Amino acid sequence: MTAPRPLRTAPGQPPAQTTSDLLGMTGREILQGTLDGRFPGAPILSALGFRLAQVGHGSVVFEGEPDDQLLGPAGGMYGGFVATLLESALSAAVLTRLAGGTRATSVKIGMDIHRAVRGDTRTLRCAGTAIHVGPTTASAEARLIGAEDGELYAQATSMYAILRML
Numbered sequence: 001m002t003a004p005r006p007l008r009t010a011p012g013q014p015p016a017q018t019t020s021d022l023l024g025m026t027g028r029e030i031l032q033g034t035l036d037g038r039f040p041g042a043p044i045l046s047a048l049g050f051r052l053a054q055v056g057h058g059s060v061v062f063e064g065e066p067d068d069q070l071l072g073p074a075g076g077m078y079g080g081f082v083a084t085l086l087e088s089a090l091s092a093a094v095l096t097r098l099a100g101g102t103r104a105t106s107v108k109i110g111m112d113i114h115r116a117v118r119g120d121t122r123t124l125r126c127a128g129t130a131i132h133v134g135p136t137t138a139s140a141e142a143r144l145i146g147a148e149d150g151e152l153y154a155q156a157t158s159m160y161a162i163l164r165m166l
């Protein structure tokens with residue numbers, strides 16, 4: 001049997017954790033460890049130019065600047081870029097309320113984009129809030145806003161299935 005490929009570590013980041021390393025930890029411990037620099041952030045977020053800025057009980061904030069390397073053919077960011085940011089905030093907000101050995105997986109996401117994100121858009125803040133976290137399902141809402149002007153770029157709601165991993 002072929003050995004699994006080792007996880008790659010981004011330059012300047014602490015070593016990547018395997019799923020089993022983190023399995024027993026609460027979601028909030030994982031995210032607080034990321035905020036403190038003990039664990040690396042999710043690679044997808046750093047690829048989009050975003051970082052975790054705040055973690056609370058049922059809430060998170062990501063911040064970053066859109067990278068013009070990600071522009072689409074019409075000179076704006078794809079809706080998928082906005083959706084990825086919102087899904088990150090939605091999922092992380094739910095994760096902050098999960099016990100060790102449980103994880104959430106998105107089963108439904110709805111999103112409205114109210115303002116185009118462009119290559120020269122300044123710092124954006126993506127804030128997620130858990131609305132309901134039960135033993136089998138969860139829901140959350142998130143907003144993408146301009147950090148300086150407070151303009152609403154997009155909003156989303158989501159539904160999760162709670163999975164027991166242990």
Ligand SMILES: CC(C)(COP(=O)(O)OP(=O)(O)OC[C@H]1O[C@@H](n2cnc3c(N)ncnc32)[C@H](O)[C@@H]1OP(=O)(O)O)[C@@H](O)C(=O)NCCC(=O)NCCSC(=O)Cc1ccccc1
Pocket residue numbers: 072073074076077078079080113114115116117
């Ligand atoms: C324009 C509208 C749809 C409607 O806005 P409304 O609610 O009626 O009006 P509101 O007054 O609130 O205006 C808000 C801001 O919009 C500006 N604005 C208004 N009208 C126009 C106009 N005609 N043209 C240009 N801009 C217009 C307006 O000046 C204001 O900005 P300001 O305050 O002046 O700085 C807005 O919600 C929007 O842009 N959403 C984002 C959509 C988006 O980015 N989708 C994802 C990317 S597409 C994709 O991925 C698919 C794809 C892939 C590959 C290839 C091709 C496609």
